[in-house]
Amino acid sequence: MDSLVICTDNVATDGSVKSTNKKNISRDVESEIENLCKAVPQLAKTFRIIEKIGEGTFSSVYLGEARMRDGSREMFALKHLIPTSHPTRIAAELQCLTVAGGRENVMGVEYCFRNEDHVVIVMPYMEHQAIVDIIGSLSFEEVRLYMYHLLKALRHIHQFGIIHRDIKPNNFLYNRKAKTFALVDFGLAQGTSNTQIELLKLVKPVKTGELSSRRFLSGRGGPATVRPLKTHRGVRQPLICNCFQTERVCNICLSRKQQVAPRAGTPGFRAPEILTKCPDQGTAIDMWSAGVIFLSLLSGRYPFFKASDDLVALAQIMTIRGSRETVRAAKAFGKVVLCSQELPQLDLRVLCETLRGQRPSKDAKPISKTKPETTDEGAQKQACETPRPHPKSRDKTLKPSSQRDCLVHDERGWDTVPDEAYDLLDLLLDLNPNSRITAAQALEHPLFKDL
Numbered sequence: 376m377d378s379l380v381i382c383t384d385n386v387a388t389d390g391s392v393k394s395t396n397k398k399n400i401s402r403d404v405e406s407e408i409e410n411l412c413k414a415v416p417q418l419a420k421t422f423r424i425i426e427k428i429g430e431g432t433f434s435s436v437y438l439g440e441a442r443m444r445d446g447s448r449e450m451f452a453l454k455h456l457i458p459t460s461h462p463t464r465i466a467a468e469l470q471c472l473t474v475a476g477g478r479e480n481v482m483g484v485e486y487c488f489r490n491e492d493h494v495v496i497v498m499p500y501m502e503h504q505a506i507v508d509i510i511g512s513l514s515f516e517e518v519r520l521y522m523y524h525l526l527k528a529l530r531h532i533h534q535f536g537i538i539h540r541d542i543k544p545n546n547f548l549y550n551r552k553a554k555t556f557a558l559v560d561f562g563l564a565q566g567t568s569n570t571q572i573e574l575l576k577l578v579k580p581v582k583t584g585e586l587s588s589r590r591f592l593s594g595r596g597g598p599a600t601v602r603p604l605k606t607h608r609g610v611r612q613p614l615i616c617n618c619f620q621t622e623r624v625c626n627i628c629l630s631r632k633q634q635v636a637p638r639a640g641t642p643g644f645r646a647p648e649i650l651t652k653c654p655d656q657g658t659a660i661d662m663w664s665a666g667v668i669f670l671s672l673l674s675g676r677y678p679f680f681k682a683s684d685d686l687v688a689l690a691q692i693m694t695i696r697g698s699r700e701t702v703r704a705a706k707a708f709g710k711v712v713l714c715s716q717e718l719p720q721l722d723l724r725v726l727c728e729t730l731r732g733q734r735p736s737k738d739a740k741p742i743s744k745t746k747p748e749t750t751d752e753g754a755q756k757q758a759c760e761t762p763r764p765h766p767k768s769r770d771k772t773l774k775p776s777s778q779r780d781c782l783v784h785d786e787r788g789w790d791t792v793p794d795e796a797y798d799l800l801d802l803l804l805d806l807n808p809n810s811r812i813t814a815a816q817a818l819e820h821p822l823f824k825d826l
C-alpha cells in the first residue's frame with residue numbers, strides 16, 4: 376500500500392488535517408500511473424494515461440487516450456491486473472472477452488500488453504454512471520430496460536457455458552444517456568461442465584472451508600440464529616452424531632472433512648446454494664444475482680443486502696423469502712439449514728413499495744398463504760387483514776397498484792408498476808437453483824413482451 380503524503384499546507388494552525396485534498400489524491404494516482412508505465416513500457420508509446428477509473432481487489436482500471444492511424448483520438452479502459460494473478464486465470468478472463476465479448480451487451484477487448492508479470496487488458500472505454508448515484512432518479516421504464524439488457528448479456532455468456540460469478544451493478548456498465556450497457560469483469564468466471572471457453576476448464580474455483588461460527592441477525596421479534604450448516608451425503612441418510620439440532624458442535628462433527636465449494640463473488644449477491652456450500656453450482660447463480668439487482672432497483676435501495684459473511688447473508692435472504700422456504704430449498708439440494716426463528720415470506724410488491732415510501736411501513740406484511748397446509752403460525756399471526764395473493768398464483772383481475780390502493784403519485788412510473796415485474800422478481804429469487812428461471816426464459820417473460 377502506498378502511504379498518503381500530506382503536505383504541510385494541508386494542516387490547519389491547530390494541527391488538524393483539512394478535509395480531503397484533491398491534489399493529494401491525484402498526486403497518488405499520478406505516481407501510480409508512473410509506476411504502471413515503468414512496469415509496462417509499451418503502454419506509454421500508445422496511450423496517454425489520463426486518470427484512474429476503477430479499483431478492485433484484483434485490478435486497477437485507467438482511462439487512456441490513443442492517437443489512431445487516421446489522426447483521431449480514442450478512449451480506452453486499461454485494466455492492470457495484480458501481478459500475483461495466476462496466468463491461467465488471466466488467460467481465461469481474456470478468452471471470455473475475446474470469444475463472447477464485443478456483442479450482446481458484453482464488453483469486448485482490443486488488445487493486451489504484457490511485460491513480465493504485469494498484464495494490461497485494453498478495452499473500448501464506455502462512459503457510465505454508478506448505480507448508487509442514479510438509483511434515486513431512475514424511472515420504472517429505465518429499470519425494466521436495464522434488466523432486459525442485463526438478461527441479454529447473461530443469456531449470451533450462459534450459451535457459452537460461462538458462469539460470471541460476480542454479477543452486480545459495478546460489473547454491468549450503464550450509460551444512461553446513450554442507453555448502452557456492457558457486462559465486464561470475467562476475473563472470477565468459471566465454466567460449466569460443457570463450457571466452450573477452453574481455458575475455463577483449467578481454472579480452479581475460489582474455495583473455502585466450512586464456516587463454524589454461529590451468527591446472529593436482528594430482525595422482527597428478536598434475533599434469528601442461523602446454525603452451522605451440515606452436509607449429508609444423500610438427504611435421507613441420518614446424521615450419526617450427538618450435536619444435531621443442538622447449539623453445540625460435537626467431536627464427530629469437528630473431525631468431519633470440511634465441505635469445500637466455490638464461493639467467489641460479493642456476499643450480498645450470492646445465491647443460497649453458494650451460501651450453503653453446494654458443490655455443484657451452475658449458471659443459476661448469476662440469475663440469483665440478477666434478481667438481487669432487480670430487487671434493489673425496484674425498492675430503490677442499494678446495496679440491498681449488506682452482509683459481512685455467508686450466514687448473515689443467508690439470514691437476510693430468509694427475512695425476505697421466508698425461513699421455511701429457505702430450509703425447504705436447501706433440503707432439495709442436500710443441505711440442512713436450521714433457523715431459530717420462523718421468518719415469514721414477504722410480499723415483494725408490498726416490500727418494494729414500502730421501501731420506496733409509496734406506502735406506510737405498517738403495510739409491509741408477510742404473505743398469507745392460500746393453502747392451509749402451507750400456512751405457518753408465525754405468518755398467520757402477523758398476516759395482513761386483506762391478504763395479498765402469492766405472486767405465482769396471482770389473480771389475473773388485479774389492477775395496477777394505483778387503482779388498488781391510495782399510493783403516492785409518481786411521474787417516474789413507480790405507482791403503476793405492473794404485476795409482471797414482481798412475478799419475474801419472484802422467479803429470479805427462486806431459492807432452488809433447479810427451478811430458478813434461466814436468462815433465456817426470463818427474456819420471454821411477459822414483462823418484456825414489447826421489447
Ligand code: ADP
Pocket residue numbers: 428429430431432433434435436452454482498499500501502545546548559560561562
Ligand atoms: P475488478 O476485477 O477490479 O472489479 P473490473 O473489470 O470490474 O475490475 O473493472 C473495475 C471498474 O472499472 C468497473 O467497475 C468500471 O467502473 C471500470 N471499467 C472497467 N472496464 C471498463 C470499460 N471498458 N469502460 C469503462 N469503465 C470500465
Ligand code: MG
Pocket residue numbers: 431545546560
Ligand atoms: Mg469488478
Ligand code: ZN
Pocket residue numbers: 616617618619624625626627628629
Ligand atoms: Zn455432531
